[in-house]
Structure formats: structure tokens, C-alpha cells
Amino acid sequence: MISPVYGPLIEKLLAGEFICAITDEAHFTKLQDEQTRDNIDAYLKPLNRRLAANDEGSVYFLAYRDLDDDARERLKQQLSVVMGSMLPLLEWLTYIQEAMGSDGILTAGDTLKLQELTVKTEDNPSLRQRLQSLANDRFFNSQSDAVDGQAKQVAKRLVEHGYLLQPHTNRLYFIVTGKIDFLLELVRFIKDEENIPLDETTSQAELL
Amino acid sequence: MAQTNDEQLLSNVFDVGVERLKLIGNHAQVLMQGYLSGGIEASALSEQALKKLINARVIYQPDDSHELKLRHPVTQLIAALVTDESRRQVNADIADKLQSIRGFVQGFREAQRSGDVIRADNQLQRTEEAVYDLTSQFEEAIFSLWHRLNSNFGFVSNLSDKIRENSRAQQQIRRLIEGLSLIDFDELIELAEGNPTLRKLLVTKLQAQINGHHGSLLEVQKRLVELMTRFREQQERSLLVTRMAGFLREHPGFTVGDYAYRSRVPTLINQATAIIPAAAVALDRRDQHTDIASMVHGLYKELAIRAKTNDADSNTQAVDNREQQQAVEARQQQLKHDAMQYFIAVCDSEAPLSALDYLYQQSLEWPAEAWLFQVIGEYNSLPRHEQKLFNIERSEQPLSRYNQVIVIEDITLSFNT
Numbered sequence: 001m002i003s004p005v006y007g008p009l010i011e012k013l014l015a016g017e018f019i020c021a022i023t024d025e026a027h028f029t030k031l032q033d034e035q036t037r038d039n040i041d042a043y044l045k046p047l048n049r050r051l052a053a054n055d056e057g058s059v060y061f062l063a064y065r066d067l068d069d070d071a072r073e074r075l076k077q078q079l080s081v082v083m084g085s086m087l088p089l090l091e092w093l094t095y096i097q098e099a100m101g102s103d104g105i106l107t108a109g110d111t112l113k114l115q116e117l118t119v120k121t122e123d124n125p126s127l128r129q130r131l132q133s134l135a136n137d138r139f140f141n142s143q144s145d146a147v148d149g150q151a152k153q154v155a156k157r158l159v160e161h162g163y164l165l166q167p168h169t170n171r172l173y174f175i176v177t178g179k180i181d182f183l184l185e186l187v188r189f190i191k192d193e194e195n196i197p198l199d200e201t202t203s204q205a206e207l208l
Numbered sequence: 209m210a211q212t213n214d215e216q217l218l219s220n221v222f223d224v225g226v227e228r229l230k231l232i233g234n235h236a237q238v239l240m241q242g243y244l245s246g247g248i249e250a251s252a253l254s255e256q257a258l259k260k261l262i263n264a265r266v267i268y269q270p271d272d273s274h275e276l277k278l279r280h281p282v283t284q285l286i287a288a289l290v291t292d293e294s295r296r297q298v299n300a301d302i303a304d305k306l307q308s309i310r311g312f313v314q315g316f317r318e319a320q321r322s323g324d325v326i327r328a329d330n331q332l333q334r335t336e337e338a339v340y341d342l343t344s345q346f347e348e349a350i351f352s353l354w355h356r357l358n359s360n361f362g363f364v365s366n367l368s369d370k371i372r373e374n375s376r377a378q379q380q381i382r383r384l385i386e387g388l389s390l391i392d393f394d395e396l397i398e399l400a401e402g403n404p405t406l407r408k409l410l411v412t413k414l415q416a417q418i419n420g421h422h423g424s425l426l427e428v429q430k431r432l433v434e435l436m437t438r439f440r441e442q443q444e445r446s447l448l449v450t451r452m453a454g455f456l457r458e459h460p461g462f463t464v465g466d467y468a469y470r471s472r473v474p475t476l477i478n479q480a481t482a483i484i485p486a487a488a489v490a491l492d493r494r495d496q497h498t499d500i501a502s503m504v505h506g507l508y509k510e511l512a513i514r515a516k517t518n519d520a521d522s523n524t525q526a527v528d529n530r531e532q533q534q535a536v537e538a539r540q541q542q543l544k545h546d547a548m549q550y551f552i553a554v555c556d557s558e559a560p561l562s563a564l565d566y567l568y569q570q571s572l573e574w575p576a577e578a579w580l581f582q583v584i585g586e587y588n589s590l591p592r593h594e595q596k597l598f599n600i601e602r603s604e605q606p607l608s609r610y611n612q613v614i615v616i617e618d619i620t621l622s623f624n625t
Contacts, residue, residue: 011485014482014484014485015482015484016480016481016482049483052478052479053475054475054476055475061479062479063480064478064480067468067473072468072473073468075468075477075478075479076468076469078479078481079464079467079468079477083462083463083464086452087453087457090453093453094449097446097449103370103439104367104441104442105446107445182476187448187452189474190452190464191448193465193467194465196452198447198448198452198455
């Protein structure tokens with residue numbers, strides 16, 4: 001029997017949410033327990049769902065238990081949507097890295113202050129152009145011409161897709177969720193799987 | 209005799225030291241500027257000060273240029289004082305220090321044998337200093353390493369520099385640990401043989417300190433390796449993202465394999481679609497009836513409030529509509545009135561009067577098309593006998609050679625007298 005305290009957690013998982021230490025620390029901690037995971041798995045069995053995690057175990061989500069044709073078709077469609085949004089997401093990550101002048105790409109738990117980002121972008125024509133082209137991308141789909149409006153729309157879409165968390169709706173600061181790590185794992189997987197020769201361009205990237 | 213010589217020497221050293229430290233203090237700003245910018249303009253100092261600083265070996269003139277530079281020990285002093293890790297050097301030369309300790313101990317033994325107490329004391333003091341020098345060298349290095357570690361190598365700006373600095377720090381640690389291994393306590397025990405002061409200095413105290421340093425170095429090393437791993441991970445992520453973005457930009461039509469139809473579907477791809485667990489009110493549980501009833505009541509109240517606000521909304525809308533309609537009617541009346549005025553003007557005029565000419569003469573605001581339409585309408589609405597009083601003449605032509613729709617361009621009316 002599954003304890004009723006898992007109700008909200010299961011509901012979140014079923015709704016397609018990614019559970020990580022940032023989005024939902026309490027539930028994430030519960031999911032560290034193997035017994036809990038087994039219980040949830042057993043509960044989800046009739047729904048053809050099971051609990052899955054990324055390689056690092058930093059993000060939990062639901063996967064299909066048995067892959068019938070229907071499930072495979074849905075996965076295929078989903079993958080093509082993800083591939084469609086991959087470039088804008090990666091471009092966004094490099095834009096943030098450049099704007100904030102940080103050593104690394106954003107990672108789960110990093111905070112992002114929209115105000116600071118806007119100021120830095122407004123002061124720099126190249127960053128403005130990058131934000132502009134990002135905002136015009138179908139994935140972010142901003143109609144605004146102002147840096148402020150574009151940055152807000154981009155952040156809004158990232159919250160909708162679960163990459164950012166906005167702790168207070170009226171305050172414009174965001175926390176990066178574990179889904180970013182998931183995205184990067186996916187990128188790494190695709191690179192390996194498709195033998196994309198990313199390493200050969202080393203010299204070129206360093207020249208840039 | 210020897211004693212007075214030594215005293216003289218010491219007081220001499222003291223005086224010179226004080227004088228030169230003061231000299232550095234007096235020119236602190238210029239020297240600091242030189243430290244930061246890499247050179248001092250000769251014009252920044254008076255000729256006398258320049259001479260003094262060069263004589264004191266604080267600065268030197270590398271070539272014939274006018275620029276002066278700080279001597280290495282001065283630069284190192286400043287770097288240590290302000291913990292400037294980009295400039296600070298770690299000196300890992302242990303063998304030399306050990307050699308001087310051996311020398312001082314030998315001198316001490318010789319002085320003791322010859323009964324020269326003062327010289328013996330002097331040599332013991334030197335030994336003490338040399339030991340202190342040895343341990344403080346490690347202390348200084350360890351402090352510098354921790355400082356670099358805790359500041360996350362913030363003194364260099366980009367990641368690859370940080371990685372280089374980190375590996376440099378790790379090499380320094382290796383050299384320091386090698387240096388520590390040069391300290392042979394068996395030898396030091398032998399050196400201290402039979403003298404409790406030397407024993408305490410060279411064996412007990414030194415051993416405790418060296419053990420402490422060794423532990424610290426291993427800890428720093430561990431942390432540096434961890435940090436390096438993190439740097440490398442960051443670098444890997446950065447490169448992955450920028451290169452993949454570049455690749456996707458260059459290959460807009462890129463598609464991945466059919467992962468969903470593989471016999472083993474990759475974990476990352478297998479993400480189930482969402483199920484929203486819906487629930488509705490059911491009346492099959494008697495014990496829940498009271499709850500449902502209160503919910504329904506609440507709902508009624510809410511609906512009543514919403515209905516009221518809706519009513520208010522539609523009222524304001526109706527008012528709006530009426531206002532709009534009135535405005536349209538007023539314009540319609542005005543147009544009709546203007547058209548009637550045109551007919552009267554035709555009656556007064558002897559020559560035929562073009563409707564468009566009239567429109568422009570009176571500078572009326574109506575669009576030409578609407579105006580002509582109104583004039584024709586007015587004409588058609590006149591009783592037949594009144595129509596006969598006017599001659600109406602349409603200037604019209606087909607829209608184009610191929611389109612036979614006839615467009616009325618103007619109307620000219622004249623009054624039949």
C-alpha cells in the first residue's frame with residue numbers, strides 16, 4: 001500500500017513535471033529512498049508508467065513502462081519537439097554565460113536576476129542583438145522590441161518549460177532547475193550517438 | 209673584542225634597516241604605483257630620492273630607459289603583504305635551508321667546545337632563526353595556497369587561466385611535499401645529541417610543525433584536485449554547449465536517429481506524456497453530502513456575484529453602443545444637410561455645378577465616394593416633378609479596357625429654368 005502523503009508527488013509526476021532538489025526539495029528527498037521509489041513504481045504500473053531519473057540522479061520524471069507502438073509514436077513526436085527547441089535553448093545558455101561573464105554554463109541551483117541581465121544586455125550592442133534574435137525565435141516568441149520585454153518573455157517561456165523556477169511571481173529572479181542538467185545530458189547523448197564531431201573544431205572555437 | 213664588533217655590526221644593521229624601511233614608507237605611493245603598473249617614471253621622484261632608493265636596492269634602472277623597476281624582493285614583499293596571488297611566488301627550496309641549519313649547529317658546537325659562550329649563543333639564535341625560516345616558508349606557502357583556493361582563483365579572469373593556475377599550484381604542492389621529505393629527523397636527532405635546547409628546537413617542535421604542514425598540504429592538494437575537477441566539468445559543459453549550438457546552426461536540417469523505435473529506448477528519451485488526474489463531484493457517498501452542499505452554496509454565491517458584475521458590464525456596454533449610434537446618426541444628418549445645401553446652390557447657380565467641385569469649394573470633410581452616393585440618393589428621393597427641375601449628368605467611364613464596370617467619377621447638376 002502506498003502512503004497517502006505521496007499523492008501530491010504522484011500528481012506532479014503524472015502531470016509531466018521534473019522533480020529535482022530545486023523545484024521540490026521535500027519530494028526529491030523522499031525519492032532518494034529506494035523503498036519509496038519501488039512503492040511509487042508499483043502504484044504507477046497500471047498506468048504504464050514508471051519512475052525514471054537522469055544518469056546523475058539529479059532529476060526524476062515518469063517514463064513508459066512498456067513501449068507499445070502508441071507510446072513509441074508519442075516519444076518520437078516529443079523528441080522532435082525537443083530537437084526543435086534545442087538550438088534556442090543552447091543559444092540562450094551561451095548568451096547568459098557571456099552576459100554574466102561567468103566561467104561556466106548555468107547549472108542547477110544558479111540564480112538569475114533579470115534586472116541585472118537586462119542592464120548588462122542594454123549596455124552591450126552584441127548582447128542586445130543576441131537577445132533580439134533569441135526572442136524572435138519561435139520557441140521564445142516575443143513580440144517586444146525592448147530588451148526588458150524580450151528578457152521577460154524568454155524567462156517566462158523557460159519557466160513554462162521547467163528550466164527556470166520563479167520563487168515569487170512578482171519578483172524577477174529565477175533559479176535554474178535540474179532540468180538544465182537533463183538537457184545537457186541529452187545534448188551529450190546525441191553528440192555521442194550521432195557521432196557529431198564536436199571535438200575537431202577545438203582550434204576553431206579557441207580562435208573565436 | 210669580538211663582542212664589541214658584533215654589537216657594532218648589529219647597531220649598524222639596525223640603523224640601516226630602520227632608515228631603509230622609512231625610505232620605502234616615504235615613497236609608498238610611488239612604489240605601489242610601480243608595483244601595479246610595472247614601472248616607475250623617473251620624473252615621479254626627486255633626484256635625491258631616486259639615488260637613495262637605488263642605493264637601498266629598492267628600485268633599479270634595467271637599461272638606459274627612464275623607467276625604473278622594483279627589485280624582486282620588494283615586489284615579493286608587497287605581494288605577500290597584499291596577498292596578491294598572481295604575483296606571489298612560492299619558494300620550495302628546502303635543501304639550502306637545511307644546509308644552513310647544519311652549518312649553524314656546527315658553529316654552535318665549535319663555540320661551545322672553545323668555551324665562547326657569546327658566540328655559542330649567537331649561533332644558537334641563528335639556528336633558531338633558520339628553523340623558523342624553514343617552517344614559516346611552509347606556512348607562507350600554505351597560506352597562499354589556501355587563499356588561492358578559497359578565492360576560487362578569482363585573480364585570473366577566464367576558466368583556462370584558472371585551470372593553468374590550479375595545475376601550477378598542484379605542482380608547487382608536489383615540490384613542497386618533496387621538500388618536506390628532505391627533512392631527515394634521524395639526522396636532526398643526531399645533530400641535537402646531548403643538548404636539550406637544540407633537541408627541543410630541531411626535533412620536538414620542528415617535528416610537530418612539519419607534521420602539521422604536511423597534513424595541511426595534503427588537504428590543500430585534495431581540495432585543489434576537487435576544484436580542478438569542477439573547472440574541467442565547467443569547461444566541458446561550456447564547450448559542449450557552444451559547439452553543439454554551432455553545429456546545429458550550421459546544420460539546420462539536422463535530425464537525430466529513430467531512438468523511440470529502438471529495441472532499447474534510451475532513458476533520457478523515454479518521457480511519458482502527462483496525465484492530468486481529473487475528478488468530479490459524485491453523490492454516491494452520503495457522508496460527503498454536507499460538504500458538497502456547502503460547496504454548491506458557495507458556488508451559487510460566486511455565480512450571483514459574477515452575474516452582477518456581468519450585468520454592470522453589459523449596462524455600460526449598452527450606454528457605449530447608444531453613444532456610438534448617436535454619433536453615427538448625427539453624421540448622417542450632417543451629410544444629408546450638406547447634400548441639400550448643394551441642391552440649393554445648384555438652384556442659385558446659373559451654370560451647371562459639379563458635385564465634387566462643390567465639395568472642394570465648401571471644403572467639406574466627406575469622402576468623395578460617399579458624397580456622390582449621397583447626392584445621387586437625394587436626387588432619387590425627390591418627387592418625380594421635382595427631379596424634372598434638375599438636369600443630372602454623370603461623368604463616368606469603364607474601370608478598364610477589360611472590366612466593363614462603369615465608375616461614376618463626378619455628377620454635374622443644373623437647374624432647368
